[in-house]
Amino acid sequence: MTAPAFRFELLATDGAARRGRLNTAHGSVDTPAFMPVGTRATVKAMTPDAVRTTGAQMILANTYHLMLRPGSDAVEKLGGLHRFMDWPGPILTDSGGFQVMSLSSLRKITETGVTFRSHLDGTAFELTPARAMEIQRQLDADVTMVLDECTPFPAAEDVAAKSMRLSMRWAELSKDAFRERPGYGLFGIVQGSVYPELREESAKALRAIGFDGYAVGGLAVGEGQEMMLRVLDQTVPHLPADRARYLMGVGTPSDLIRSVARGIDMFDCVMPTRSGRTAKGFTRRGEVNLRNARHALDPRPLDAECGCLACTRFSRAYLHHLFKAEEMLAGMLLTTHNVTLYQDLMAALRAGIEAGRFTETAALWESGLSRGDIEPL
């Protein structure tokens, strides 16, 4: 069987919102799509089957974490990430740049790349555009991300410009080093902080190089939703319509809805999984803290409209008990619920776009999310 070409199909639009499909070596992904984060080759607290059951079709894994442990050589020897972690579907890996900036020590950025020491044991590593491509090839990522420098926030315009232009040079070197294979794609990353001219310059630079998809990076770093959406308004029009658009590291359900409205196709965020381990549940009526004592005797499900394991088989009282008792099942069930809620939201947005009713669908979910939790018993 020949692997299909890496291709983004635009199936329908409704305003700026897009309904599409990303075809990769390991299958297709209906967009707009949310990718659960499997940092170290596991979506925390979930089996791969449980992840699939939520409706998720594609996941993200972190190059930085995996190059440190178990190492990209080890993952390659063990058959690549799909086999290693038993996720046969599409996988996107980031380039490692973001975690190098936030986690490693003694890092030094030069024109050629970044050197740093592992936060685990101090081992020295170097990440260049070419090395980032090689590592992601060893991991067998369906979508490889170019190496970029994650511009700090806030950044003065001259600092942001310098950083963005370095990332653009690295993007070109990444493209040069990327080994083309059927079904595998390379995404560029737009930088430029909150400066419209820089974002435009970055988008145009990437288009000139030519990528299989375009990510918007450097957002959800503290600028707030309003600023983030403004940057999207200024950036997305400069991206080609026939390629997937990926907003990195975003976000809340509201962030997703409003970004889809602006033409974003793909998302990833640790929010549903991390919140699942810290008792924060996302529901169709907003966020719920399951440690709150008012749930202690509540026999109702967390979200009555949700079909996940946690909501169909257990009460709020039980989830509350598990969190109070610090049982692993607490995080397992709530993570499953949160990822399911995110997938249900994306499925609803996709259906809304197909039906030409995106605005109504978005409004319905937004108003639900702001309704507040159900009445106490």
Next chain:
Amino acid sequence: MTAPAFRFELLATDGAARRGRLNTAHGSVDTPAFMPVGTRATVKAMTPDAVRTTGAQMILANTYHLMLRPGSDAVEKLGGLHRFMDWPGPILTDSGGFQVMSLSSLRKITETGVTFRSHLDGTAFELTPARAMEIQRQLDADVTMVLDECTPFPAAEDVAAKSMRLSMRWAELSKDAFRERPGYGLFGIVQGSVYPELREESAKALRAIGFDGYAVGGLAVGEGQEMMLRVLDQTVPHLPADRARYLMGVGTPSDLIRSVARGIDMFDCVMPTRSGRTAKGFTRRGEVNLRNARHALDPRPLDAECGCLACTRFSRAYLHHLFKAEEMLAGMLLTTHNVTLYQDLMAALRAGIEAGRFTETAALWESGLSRGDIEPL
């Protein structure tokens, strides 16, 4: 539908080993049976579905932990343990006596019962035989255990005698207070430390009261397997043949095999679940520490003959990675494997007894367990 009577059927014997079936209000249990421990209304790191998939038919929950949090009133209001934790099958609860001795503070034992303070928040509690019955009724346990004093080990004979006789008086009070309902049973607990005369006296005292099943308590507390088996040899002959026999808190695979050989029908132990969280895997070739670096690049399953999720879908290398990275999935997968191994062992022993080949089956597993792990790659 009328609930069936609580009844133990003896289906076959092979030497002293027994193949039976325990019928309860929430279904039947094929014996010899191993009950995974769901201390605080959850078998740690497993969903109820995952527990069922291992072949487990009955689980144990701890009265002490549940009376403290969420409280037996809460569990009763929420429909009982089966509904609370989504385990529709049989549940056995201990009486709380063991944990009162090992976990609580300021405990004071009198003729009427024990007062103590919660290890969680210092709240004062009292546990009498009647109260232990009431709490377990609220929890809706299919098998209720009498309140007993767990005799410390080692104990001088006069101390052990005094403790055992108190437990026998409590056993009678427990029986008086136990509310009979179809499908629900009450088990007595033989005490007497390592003294044959005391064990015999205890067994006879319990038989005179009359119980639906008989547990052997006060073992696996540091006396060693040889001494434990000697106590079984001296105790089991004094138990009635037509009632289930339950060895509390035991044990290793070898302990189970050798105790079944002596006529024990039921077991519980935290060993497979606790070990699953600390990287110790039980296999058909003995114990394996998955943190060991020799697994780092090993693509083979933990136990090639095991059909569990961990062994059919993941490599030793991946399990090693998960433990090194301290990912929750590590404990989830290895617990699933260990409980499956225990259930496979019990199923094999049951089949061996049915076929009149118990000795061969037991020897096969014992020799496997002492073979040592597979060769390094």
